[in-house]
Amino acid sequence: MPELPEVEVTRLGLAPIIGQKIESVTVYQNQLRWEIPPHLATTLTGQCINDIQRRGKYLLLQWCEHNYLMIHLGMSGRLRLYSRQTVPPLAVHDHVEWIFEHVVLRYNDPRRFGAVLLAQDPLALHPLLKTLGIEPLSDPNFTGDWFYEQLKRHKTAIKTLLLGGKIVVGVGNIYANESLFRTRLSPFTPANQLSYAACTALVDEIKVVLTEAIAAGGSSLKDFEHSNGEKGWFQQHYFVYGREHQPCRICQTPIHMAVQQQRATFFCPHCQTDTIQPSLFAQT
């Protein structure tokens, strides 16, 4: 379920547990990306969740001062919240369950690429967090100026760099494809060849795409539907993602698909070239 918007929507949805005491914790499957700490249940039982933060795609549930329950959804993880009066039977791939005073929280993850760990302050020094790039929506330093300076040091294709998360976090495969299309940038352009103008435009589009997706409820899920059964933002607003062979919504040219770093890249060969929008690229 995992690009930044989905994680942020999950974070917002967990608000009901803030202030509630954890009555019990059960781990049904401890083999996730990393083994769940054996003392997770005894450590958390009786504690109260004070706050829920997000760093990149990591959720940080603060209990006690300076202590956190760190959750990553990986490729297929989900957190579901139930009223204690209406808890359904345990489902396949429900790996962890937290029973609060009034609600029950379950972590479900078919592919088990996610993680449930414990962390302490200072979070910035945590091994999994210290290498993360800048926050695209909340860090005021994420500007065209800053981005341009960062990209100068890398000759990797811009799409690969976006996905890497070392420069900017939260931009997964879907939103990397979409933000590059909206900026009319080829995903294959070496990062250090992006002009200042292109960097500024890309920063703006990343912010817009992520913000729109959060507002739409974080719908980059194949199975996402609104409660009324209508298809979500996923199907209706994607310009390129998953649209190989279908006409570009701007110029009708069939969308192409290629593979970069073992990930599918979708692009319009007409709109996303440096010959169409030369002003967006550096002279060299």
Add this chain to the structure above:
DNA sequence: CCGACAACCTGTGAGC
């Protein structure tokens, strides 16, 4: 340090 690649694991859909 940078960049390319394999790996982790299960479900789903396409093709035969």
Add this chain to the structure above:
DNA sequence: TGCTCACAGGTTGTCG
């Protein structure tokens, strides 16, 4: 109907 294969939202670790 049932089998096999390719592919899927992410990130780390290893190697050159």
